[in-house]
Amino acid sequence: MTIAGTQTPMLGQSQEEDDLVDLAHDFAAKILRPNAAKYEESDEYPHEIVRQAARIGLAAYDLPEEYGGGGVTSMRTVVRVEEELCWGDVGLKGTFRCGSFFSKPVLHLGNEEQKQRWIPRVCTDDPALGATAATEPEAGSDAGAMRTTAKRVDGGYVLNGQKMWITNAPQADLYSVFATTAPGTRSRGITAFVLEKGDEGFTQGKPIAKMGQNSIPAAELVFKDCFVPEDRRLGDEGAAFRGLMTVFDKSRLMVAASGLGIARAAVEYAIDYAKQRKTWGKAIHSYQAVSFRIVDAKMKLEQARQLSYYAASLCDAGKPFSAEAAMAKVAASEAAMFATWACIQTMGSYGYSREYPAERWFRQAKLEEIYEGTSDINRLVIARSLFGREDS
Numbered sequence: 001m002t003i004a005g006t007q008t009p010m011l012g013q014s015q016e017e018d019d020l021v022d023l024a025h026d027f028a029a030k031i032l033r034p035n036a037a038k039y040e041e042s043d044e045y046p047h048e049i050v051r052q053a054a055r056i057g058l059a060a061y062d063l064p065e066e067y068g069g070g071g072v073t074s075m076r077t078v079v080r081v082e083e084e085l086c087w088g089d090v091g092l093k094g095t096f097r098c099g100s101f102f103s104k105p106v107l108h109l110g111n112e113e114q115k116q117r118w119i120p121r122v123c124t125d126d127p128a129l130g131a132t133a134a135t136e137p138e139a140g141s142d143a144g145a146m147r148t149t150a151k152r153v154d155g156g157y158v159l160n161g162q163k164m165w166i167t168n169a170p171q172a173d174l175y176s177v178f179a180t181t182a183p184g185t186r187s188r189g190i191t192a193f194v195l196e197k198g199d200e201g202f203t204q205g206k207p208i209a210k211m212g213q214n215s216i217p218a219a220e221l222v223f224k225d226c227f228v229p230e231d232r233r234l235g236d237e238g239a240a241f242r243g244l245m246t247v248f249d250k251s252r253l254m255v256a257a258s259g260l261g262i263a264r265a266a267v268e269y270a271i272d273y274a275k276q277r278k279t280w281g282k283a284i285h286s287y288q289a290v291s292f293r294i295v296d297a298k299m300k301l302e303q304a305r306q307l308s309y310y311a312a313s314l315c316d317a318g319k320p321f322s323a324e325a326a327m328a329k330v331a332a333s334e335a336a337m338f339a340t341w342a343c344i345q346t347m348g349s350y351g352y353s354r355e356y357p358a359e360r361w362f363r364q365a366k367l368e369e370i371y372e373g374t375s376d377i378n379r380l381v382i383a384r385s386l387f388g389r390e391d392s
Contacts, residue, residue: 017077020061020070024081027058028088036089039215040360043207045171046095046215051126053096058085060123063103067115068123075250076312079257083305086261090364091215093258098168098216099123101251102130105176108243109192109234118174118194131172133163133221134244140165141377143178143244144186148223150179150193152237156230157181157193159201159223165371169204169219173197177221178244181237192240194232201226212363249322250315252329252372256308259332259368263301263339266361270294270343277347290346297339304331323385326378333368333375340365 031052039046053059062078063069072078085093099122106118121128139146148161159179169175175195182189195202201224207217234240271294274285284290308331311324340362344351351358369375 021080021084023056024058024084028084032088032092036092039092046092049092050096054127055125059096059127060100062100063119063123067119075253075315076309079253079308079312082254082257083260086258087265090258090262091213094167094216099127099130101132102174102176104247105132105192105234105243108246109240114234128173129168129171130174131166131168132176133166134178135165136162137164141373146178146180148179149183150181150191157228159226159228161223163221165218166221167218168216169221170207170217178240187241189238190241190244191237192234193228194234195228199226211366213367248372249325252325253308253312255368255372256328256332259336260305260308262336262361262365266339266343266358267297267301269358270346273347293342293345297342300335300338304335307331323382326381329372330375330378336365336368
């Protein structure tokens with residue numbers, strides 16, 4: 001199969017930003033795609049790929065320059081770059097972008113000393129790996145229901161509880177952790193902390209066996225009388241929930257970009273296959289049952305992309321974009337599921353084979369509908385923007 005080119009340069013974007021998108025595409029084509037199947041099927045963590053991405057500026061391109069990052073502030077550019085990387089492979093992309101995800105709560109909630117203390121560590125050529133821990137066994141979509149407690153003691157806090165499905169947990173060096181300092185008060189008690197690998201009373205579970213995106217592991221975290229010094233608290237007690245929601249809004253746009261990348265890969269592959277595969281003496285794209293299926297996938301992809309760009313533009317303009325980010329995330333994740341299904345259906349039994357990438361994309365796409373808020377929860381966010389909250 002041929003490898004398609006990068007996105008068409010966008011009006012209003014600088015040459016620097018277009019160059020970054022091209023760099024991401026080149027890395028995706030030469031490094032991520034050729035290694036995707038290997039790391040999806042093995043238990044090996046791609047440390048060298050993380051270092052390669054860091055050396056060329058793709059690991060921390062959206063973190064501030066003063067801390068060693070690339071200084072990209074445009075969310076629209078971030079969406080474009082993330083699409084390219086996920087067109088290469090969404091799981092591998094997550095391994096070298098995990099430090100950026102760890103850093104966002106620090107940037108939103110931390111003081112200057114804390115930013116200087118931790119963010120440069122994820123911006124080096126051999127970066128510290130990061131993770132963000134909010135999800136719990138009984139507090140996924142309902143973040144305000146988290147039960148992990150942080151009790152104030154002399155000099156800091158003692159954490160007790162459990163986190164679940166934490167991306168990159170088995171490999172991370174630094175963790176942004178959310179807990180409640182006022183049990184029973186829901187969002188009013190949520191407080192953020194930074195933990196480091198090796199902290200006493202803090203353990204990481206084994207990687208969870210997953211359906212897809214296996215190149216980046218997920219695991220539980222357990223806190224048992226884990227002492228955290230006060231200078232590792234991010235912001236004031238009980239003030240982290242709003243920051244967490246801000247992080248979610250932006251991360252939903254990044255998940256939308258992931259869906260775009262997967263969908264685009266599948267659409268391109270299906271088009272190429274339909275041109276080459278012949279039955280009864282004709283290329284299969286000449287049959288409407290085949291071509292219309294791919295047309296529908298392409299339309300869903302382009303619609304989701306425009307929603308994503310619109311939400312990103314609102315973010316860049318400093319305007320509210322929570323509902324629009326939720327719309328983009330739902331549209332792009334569902335476009336990815338449809339496109340990967342359409343690709344497999346077009347390829348028939350070859351699409352079902354692990355010799356080809358379509359079945360991997362299909363398994364990877366499903367997670368896009370689940371994390372950073374399921375499609376149901378994001379529809380609830382959108383509905384509340386239209387009708388208001390019934391519990392307000």
